[in-house]
Amino acid sequence: xxxxxxxxxxxxxxxxxxxxxxxxxxxxxxxxxxxxxxxxxxxxxxxxxxxxxxxxxxxxxxxxxxxxxxxxxxxxxxxxxxxxxxxxxxxxxxxxxxxxxx
Amino acid sequence: xxxxxxxxxxxxxxxxxxxxxxxxxxxxxxxxxxxxxxxxxxxxxxxxxxxxxxxxxxxxxxxxxxxxxxxxxxxxxxxxxxxxxxxxxxxxxxxxxxxxxxxxxxxxxxxxxxxxxxxxxxxxxxxxxxxxxxxxxxxxxxxxxxxxxxxxxxxxxxxxxxxxxxxxxxxxxxxxxxxxxxxxxxxxxxxxxxxxxxxxxxxxxxxxxxxxxxxxxxxxxxxxxxxxxxxxxxxxxxxxxxxxxxxxxxxxxxxxxxxxxxxxxxxxxxxxxxxxxxxxxxxxxxxxxxxxxxxxxxxxxxxxxxxxxxxxxxxxxxxxxxxxxxxxxxxxxxxxxxxxxxxxxxxxxxxxxxxxxxxxxxxxxxxxxxxxxxxxxxxxxxxxxxxxxxxxxxxxxxxxxxxxxxxxxxxxxxxxxxxxxxxxxxxxxxxxxxxxxxxxxxxxxxxxxxxxxxxxxxxxxxxxxxxxxxxxxxxxxxxxxxxxxxxxxxxxxxxxxxxxxxxxxxxxxxxxxxxxxxxxxxxxxxxxxxxxxxxxxxxxxxxxxxxxxxxxxxxxxxxxxxxxxxxxxxxxxxxxxxxxxxxxxxxxxxxxxxxxxxxxxxxxxxxxxxxxxxxxxxxxxxxxxxxxxxxxxxxxxxxxxxxxxxxxxxxxxxxxxxxxxxxxxxxxxxxxxx
Numbered sequence: 001x002x003x004x005x006x007x008x009x010x011x012x013x014x015x016x017x018x019x020x021x022x023x024x025x026x027x028x029x030x031x032x033x034x035x036x037x038x039x040x041x042x043x044x045x046x047x048x049x050x051x052x053x054x055x056x057x058x059x060x061x062x063x064x065x066x067x068x069x070x071x072x073x074x075x076x077x078x079x080x081x082x083x084x085x086x087x088x089x090x091x092x093x094x095x096x097x098x099x100x101x102x
Numbered sequence: 103x104x105x106x107x108x109x110x111x112x113x114x115x116x117x118x119x120x121x122x123x124x125x126x127x128x129x130x131x132x133x134x135x136x137x138x139x140x141x142x143x144x145x146x147x148x149x150x151x152x153x154x155x156x157x158x159x160x161x162x163x164x165x166x167x168x169x170x171x172x173x174x175x176x177x178x179x180x181x182x183x184x185x186x187x188x189x190x191x192x193x194x195x196x197x198x199x200x201x202x203x204x205x206x207x208x209x210x211x212x213x214x215x216x217x218x219x220x221x222x223x224x225x226x227x228x229x230x231x232x233x234x235x236x237x238x239x240x241x242x243x244x245x246x247x248x249x250x251x252x253x254x255x256x257x258x259x260x261x262x263x264x265x266x267x268x269x270x271x272x273x274x275x276x277x278x279x280x281x282x283x284x285x286x287x288x289x290x291x292x293x294x295x296x297x298x299x300x301x302x303x304x305x306x307x308x309x310x311x312x313x314x315x316x317x318x319x320x321x322x323x324x325x326x327x328x329x330x331x332x333x334x335x336x337x338x339x340x341x342x343x344x345x346x347x348x349x350x351x352x353x354x355x356x357x358x359x360x361x362x363x364x365x366x367x368x369x370x371x372x373x374x375x376x377x378x379x380x381x382x383x384x385x386x387x388x389x390x391x392x393x394x395x396x397x398x399x400x401x402x403x404x405x406x407x408x409x410x411x412x413x414x415x416x417x418x419x420x421x422x423x424x425x426x427x428x429x430x431x432x433x434x435x436x437x438x439x440x441x442x443x444x445x446x447x448x449x450x451x452x453x454x455x456x457x458x459x460x461x462x463x464x465x466x467x468x469x470x471x472x473x474x475x476x477x478x479x480x481x482x483x484x485x486x487x488x489x490x491x492x493x494x495x496x497x498x499x500x501x502x503x504x505x506x507x508x509x510x511x512x513x514x515x516x517x518x519x520x521x522x523x524x525x526x527x528x529x530x531x532x533x534x535x536x537x538x539x540x541x542x543x544x545x546x547x548x549x550x551x552x553x554x555x556x557x558x559x560x561x562x563x564x565x566x567x568x569x570x571x572x573x574x575x576x577x578x579x580x581x582x583x584x585x586x587x588x589x590x591x592x593x594x595x596x597x598x599x600x601x602x603x604x605x606x607x608x609x610x611x612x613x614x615x616x617x618x619x620x621x622x623x624x625x626x627x628x629x630x631x632x633x634x635x636x637x638x639x640x641x642x643x644x645x646x647x648x649x650x651x652x653x654x655x656x657x658x659x660x661x662x663x664x665x666x667x668x669x670x671x672x673x674x675x676x677x678x679x680x681x682x683x684x685x686x687x688x689x690x691x692x693x694x695x696x697x698x699x700x701x702x703x704x705x706x707x708x709x710x711x712x713x714x715x716x717x718x719x720x721x722x723x724x725x726x727x728x729x730x731x732x733x734x735x736x737x738x739x740x741x742x743x744x745x746x747x748x749x750x751x752x753x754x755x756x757x758x759x760x761x762x763x764x765x766x767x768x769x770x771x772x773x774x775x776x
Contacts, residue, residue, distance in 0.1 A: 024760050032756075098753035 282332015386426025
């Protein structure tokens, strides 16, 4: 069986779904962040797949590298936020951080 | 004729008003509280009016009119003006003369009264108003002054308002006069409706042109006469005048004997030419009835002022009757002579009352002849004049009227002989009751020794007016022939105007023209003179028999005719009759209205209050339960849904995210379908 574009797209969809599920259902802020990483990576898979099989060419790869760098930066900032969160609420359970509703 | 005379007449009119105003404001600070001030003003007035009178006699009449006010449209221009003709010039002199001597008399008579200056102020107001009636040339202004004399009469009758009786008398006079004035005003309004003018000359011109005639004209005449009935105390409104004697005696002399009560007669003279035959008949009989009723009452009265009051009513009846039978000149002549001798009688009684320290009952008097000679002789002269004894003014005027009644009866015949019959009877009664007063007051033994010993002749300010007025009661001031006024200069001045209704149906049989009338009077003159002399002599003789020689026992006669005597003594029970009817009716209707007010009107008011209370209670309940429930329900509804929808707002980032994803999915499907 020849591995084609569809396989990559299905893979990225599954990763995206897992990431979204983690993003919505996990209570731990770290795990939520991990969900975000998964979504970003699903996106990267799509970019590479379209770079290879679609008409994107090298542009897709460049954008994928940008996304990786972005993810790193995002992870650094988000972890900083989580640390602050922990400092203020003594928890990383985001269900308990519901000050927004007030 | 120049206008200076008009100016002069206006000065005469205004001067008493100035006296009134000055004394009202500064009276208390003036020397003698302004008594000599006002008296001298009145004497100046007297000389001015005599001058006007002389100028009138030599130069003839004048009238003066100015535009006064415009009412609405151009056609109803009201005019004001002064008229100086025979009657107004005569009245000017009469009013000012009487007013001047009354002022003089009052200086002493009212001395020591706490309201001394106010008294003179009111006299000034009265004189002003009376002169206004005399001088004005239109009905509206006459009505205004008419009411002004009414109010000044009210003020002066009730001058001693601390006492109950003067209060009541003043009220009575005012209210009874009002009844007459309603008629007067209605008459004026009818004239205005038909003719659109108040000025006498315009009214007469309008009636001559036939704009107001027939039954309306008769009604107008009778309504105008109603004013005279009130003011001149004619039957049935005569009841106020005797009570008006509660006022100070000089006031009675001025207002209730000589001038104000003559205003009615004067007014009849003013409108004489427009009175229809039927109206004149009513006037003649009213006058005759009045003269008779009051003469019979005067016989038995014991209060000297009451006798004089009823005698005044009786003489006013004569004058009114004279107008009614068309004897215009004689009515005005009698008015003049009566004003002088009746004012003299009243001032004489004032002098007696002053000397007797306010005793008015003639049974308490007696023998005053020696103590008060001047008062006695002047009183006697005036009594002779009013009784119609020859060589007096009263003889001339009264005989003229009596002759006129005879001429009238001859001309019209039948039932009209009643009028001369009444007139002659009244002449006899007058002689009798006046001599009764003279004998009881001045002759015989003093019946109240204590008062008699203390009394003495009054000072000159009181006797001088008496002398002046009694001198004016002699014949030679009016006519040089002591037996008849015909051809005398005074009758020449007081020529009767021709009725403007002559030739119209009905008037012709009633009013003869001046020459025919004069002729008819002339024919009956000697009959009338002899008859009246005989009747007056009988009256005087009866008085002497009963009270002086005492040949007849007064008690016995009184007892023999007790019911009649009581009837007369109680004034024909007029007061009681009015109390039982008019007053009772008024009180009853007042009570009914009071009940209506208390029960119905108040009931409605209270009912509406409780209705409001009840409905407001109901609406309160409605508000509390229904509206509040609705409002609460709406609130609860909103709260309920708020509670539901607030659940969405969890504040949890993941829920929002889930919703966002959900939303994107929906969007995706929606867009796909599209």
